[in-house]
Amino acid sequence: MAEAAVSPLRHLPSVDRFLRHPDILVLVERYGRAETTQAVRETLAAVREEARSGVGIDEAMITASVLSRLAARAGPRLRPLFNLTGTVLHTNLGRAILAEEAIAAATDAMRQAVSLEFDLAGGKRGERDDHVRALVCELTGAEDATLVNNNAAAVLLVLNTLSQDKEAIVSRGELIEIGGAFRMPEIMARAGARLREIGTTNRTHARDYADALCPETGLILKVHTSNYRIEGFTAEVGARDLAAIAHRHNVPLVNDLGSGTLVDLSRFGLRKEPTVREAVEEGADLVTFSGDKLLGGPQAGFIVGRKDLIAAINRNPMKRALRVDKVRLAACEATLKLYRDPDRLAHRLPTMRFLARPAEEIRQQAEHLLPVLADALGGDVVADVVPCRSQIGSGALPLDTIASFGLSLKPEGGGRAVEELSAAFRRLPQPVIGRVAEGALVFDLRCLDDEACFRQTLLSLRYGGS
Template identity: 40%
Template sequence: MKKNEVLRQIPKIDEVLKEHLFSNAFEKSGRDVVTSVTRKVIDEVRAKILALGDNELEHYDIKKLSISRIVDEIKDRLEADEVNHLHGIINATGTILHTNLGRAPLCEDAVHNVEMVSRGYSNLEYDVKLGKRGSRHDILQDLMVELTGAEDVMIVNNNASATMLVLSAMAEGHEVVVSRGELVEIGGAFRIPDIMEQSGATLHEVGTTNKTKPSDYEKAINENTGALMKIHTSNYKIMGFTEEAELDELVAIGKEHDLPVIFDMGNGLMVNLAEYGLDEPNVPASLDTGIDVILFSGDKLLGGPQAGIIAGKRKYIEKMKKHPLARALRVDKMTFAAMEETLKKYRDTKVAMRDIPVLRMITTSREVLLEKAMRLADKIRTANSKLNVKIVDADDQIGGGSAPMVFLPGVAVAVTSAEVTTKWLERLLRKHEIPVIARIHEDELLFSVRTVLERELDDIAAALREVE
């Protein structure tokens, strides 16, 4: 058969679109989308035929060009297009703030408030009482002042943005004194020196990688110094022969020389979790030192949406609110909605521990984890009796660049199969309708239950049911 004869067998776009099987697709996706996908499929079929050699053309299956086969391909494409690129997954890794998996899951009230605010209009920048324009900066002001004791607060879209804004507003054209041991790199090769350069401030390094004394900051102060800055090295720890200036020591130096002190805290911890092995600075205690400005993340140990929160002395925060960068870095109504409900939980520590998923996961006892692991193991055995299932101890982590040296004693369900490899199991779960992300340890697939929500136990069992 000649190539031209085969090409003539390709149905025309209009003929394909007349198929009654597309009536639902027109309604759901729209005629323009269906037409576009149809054209793409037919163009690909034509291109494949044109690329065939004589021998391949001789054995070409002409049935592939039937309208029904092409319609099936178009419908498959349309179904694939309906799957969102961003979707939910099950985190069974035991890493609580897993950056690749979206960090902190929101509390239920935050989710409901986002839905309510997003469904219609809101008073984002409207003062309902006065009937005139308001400011989005006022939405969290009273609540954050109550919780932290700061004079004023503002919120931007992440902590890197907060760093940029703080430095631009407080130290543009001036030097900022920072310990050499605190020049951190955030994920994605995002470095403090680079942020400082972009802000217009000049970095003045002091001390050494492992040792920086209060006197090092004092010696560095000159007529062009704009601020002293301390950065919490949350994603690494220098051990051994070390020394660093404490926050209250820097505050004293700042007061003596009439210089503001900035603390880039990062993690956003609002409560003391030392009894759970988490010896990290927290926001209220840091502000109690008299620090001028503190900045931290909303989606790390605070347990809220992605955001950068800046708190401190009013004269500095007001300057930031009026800065040109403030509009470029501001957050939307959904972030405010989620953050407000998250912060309200902190009015009572017990409520925060109970309702905020990140805090609940960190503080869950081994007994509770063991009970959950037993329930998951039973569900897996019921779903698929061919699998080898047992309960093991596991080391869980905080993640998200927080407390890298802290390992939480966890419990996991270990699964193996005599029929397939553990790597194959892991891949199968990732491809499930609701992807399950687990980890392989010593050739066993581990499901760390600390990060698995109660409602997800059945989903994991359902995914493993498919293993032959």
């Protein structure tokens, strides 16, 4: 009996013999001997367990399993996907999609040596900030500019430079928490600044700032509350008035815009956000903002403002730890240059293109895709075109939404069936990410650029009877 139970194992090839199989030799050539050997060992171990349960041994299936393991190990963990969540700047999905000009510039920087810190005119060491400094100043009206790897780093560096072991005055209504539970008071503490809270959550007055100023004051920090809004019985001091208070006491005013924008968003039908140029003109000594949110570029944090303060920031040893690499710098430069032609910005910069898409155009796209999606899903899912609301995301204009259209997918059974349907779309070669609302999986099509690729991806869908 025991002999009969283990007899299938006699037909199981050894690792060495299997590695000499012609189909496996092809995999060795493609993936390398070490990786292929590991995949063969893992596969044979799994087959051995199955054989003990009486499952037959099929060498073709073993080879296919080895190939599947190798392909999975070699594939990227950071996978391209379709963002159909309705959130244009989705933090979990990589925020801004770069313009083709930025992608080309980044590719060139990766492919060859570049003049990152080399002055071609003088033949001496240069500064990497020089590649974007003049451009940023041109677009913002600032005296000088520098950049680091994100806006949290920009705020950290400014606080450490100007307010280490000193007080930083902030309104209680502006002590925000950003993504990942990072809170402004904690960033200030890490920077070595002592938080001086003033006012109340909903009301802060000019006298609160004036009363808090003392010889221990390092700076006044104004934080643009872009990721929430307090309404009702409220009061805050405007940036221009705050600048006057700060300058009367010879204290720098730092205005953290968070997302930051270089153009008036109202031209795209959105509520107006303060632009970086306006913040500079209102008298802020330094302004900080992000590169990968409303600006539509790669992850970066910009610091613009007074030349003497930027010089002090660049002398801070922390600057080296927070600087950007050549790839990001190249992409930043290319993105910023697009702002020199604001009339074509919505066509060339994906973030602005998505935000500016007319709802009627999206509705027509949804109508075209409805029969394709219904055919891919079969009769177990009811598919409809539905109106929906998109949002900007990444903390920008959280209460403002944009009219859009999407595809609503309601499987029979609801509840768990919706989750299974969502999982089926996540398993596609290029996953499709939507949102679950009111018992349906909804795909907001505002950010669907490549419709042909989406149609091709649907051919791999496996769900229910489809």
